[in-house]
Amino acid sequence: MQKTDILVIGAGVAGLTFAIKMAEKRSDLRITVITKSKLGETNTKYAQGGVAAVWNHDVDNYQKHIEDTLDAGDGLCNRAIVEMVVKEGPEMVKELISWGTKFDKHDGKYDLGREGGHSENRILHYKDLTGWEIQRALLARAQEYSNIHLYEEIYAIDLITQHHLGYSVTRVTPDITVYGAYILDKSKDEIDKILARVTILATGGAGQVYRNTTNPTIATGDGMAMVYRAKGRLENMEFVQFHPTALFNPGRENPDFLVSEAVRGEGGILKTRDGKEFMQKYDDRRSLAPRDIVARAIDNEMKIRGDDYVLLDCRHLDKDAFIAHFPTIYNECLSIGIDPMVKMIPVVPACHYMCGGIKVDEFGRTSILNLFAAGECTCSGLHGANRLASNSLLEGLVYGDRIAKVVLNEIDMVPFKEGIPNWNAEGTTEPKEMVLITQSWKELKEIMSSYVGIVRNNVRLKRALEHPLLTSKRAGSEEGSPRFIA
Helix, strand or coil: CEEEEEEEECCCHHHHHHHHHHHHHCCCCCEEEEECCCCCCCCHHHCCCCEECCCCCCCCCHHHHHHHHHHHCCCCCCHHHHHHHHHHHHHHHHHHHHCCCCCCEECCEECCECCCCCCCCCEECCCCCHHHHHHHHHHHHHCCCCCEEEEECEEEEEECCHHHHCCCCCCCCCCCECCEEEEEECCCCEEEEEEEEEEEECCCCCHHHCCCECCCCCCCCHHHHHHHHCCCCEECCCCEEEEEEEECCCCCCCCCCECCCHHHHCCCEEECCCCCECHHHCCCCHHHCCHHHHHHHHHHHHHHHCCCCEEEECCCCCHHHHHHHCHHHHHHHHHCCCCCCCCCEEEEEEEEEECCEEECCCCCECCCECEEECCCCEECCCCCCCCCCCCHHHHHHHHHHHHHHHHHHHHHHCCCCCCCCCCCCCCCCCCCCCHHHHHHHHHHHHHHHHHCCCCCCHHHHHHHHCCHHHHHHHHHHHHCCCCCCC
């Protein structure tokens, strides 16, 4: 058993921002950050485009960014949350820069990019590796604090609540409280428990539930699942964002390679395989329409024409500028025999971002006491039905800061819970053949991709709902214990 004042599950932009802000103010508190993979392997790392923030007030303002976000969210955003994140975001980006993050400059000023759905250039970026650079800087900063303890290859299995003390906990129980988490230490192959006064979930998205996704293999929705099993509240799980332009490369293993929206922001044009533009049929903003509109348009064109992909034309762009801004994309294209300056890039939509998740308020509070959440695992109201490009990193920064402010005020009043039992593995068995798990995983991806994809209808949703794989899981979750690990 371990004890820590604060347990942070997840080491991306939201989790590390929170940990750093706490460590700055309270050196007496032990802050434990765990990640199930290697340090640095997070969803944050794979964010190519950048972070959106109102920067050049000569041409841009908060109201424009707010309206762009509301428009992209299809009228389903929480306006108060949008205003809060947009207005607090720039100061957090400045702090990120003070922590060592580097963004590209041109003639001494930040080189602000533009992406789909944005009315102005407001994207701060580091080439096409913005997430990687932010992750690098945050890790380096976190390692400067002696009271931040970073552990890798630690799986969080379950949130510890009254349920584990033998009490009946249901979704209408008013005072569900978290006391820490059960974890699997891969180095020892043992399940242990970490007791904490306050727990923060920053576990990222769930893109791996689909066959084609830009998300890394770690994006398996662990935080959402733990809250669901703990009888916490989730919201808007149907709002899954599909990025319009993943590189079409059938020979590549999951995840799909992302061709950043910033490429279209620099002038890339979507065309059908016969070289004709098509976005003018769907939106006046053409290739710079919000992601959901572009993804549905591409999906429709592919279905009408029977094609496996569409094309992104960058041949008219300046070669030196393209390579300077998008070196990773350029080299990935070259690796499959495509020079973007000579040939058009084949692209397809792929699952990219969860707009729904653990319901949180403006301070990252969940429906479970002493449990906070931030980042893609949450539904804050910022994104509505569709996230505006480059608002994700911004949300992680703002919520990491806001949660820290609340925890600073409350943690001294939260005691440790004693008498927590060890993990109860009763009723679980070790599979004799791993193929039983891997095949179920493949089947789930196929079901979601075929029936619960970009465009859905009642027939396909009903077929997914009635699939034997899902009906058996539903029956197990209803009859079994919340300790069950699917």
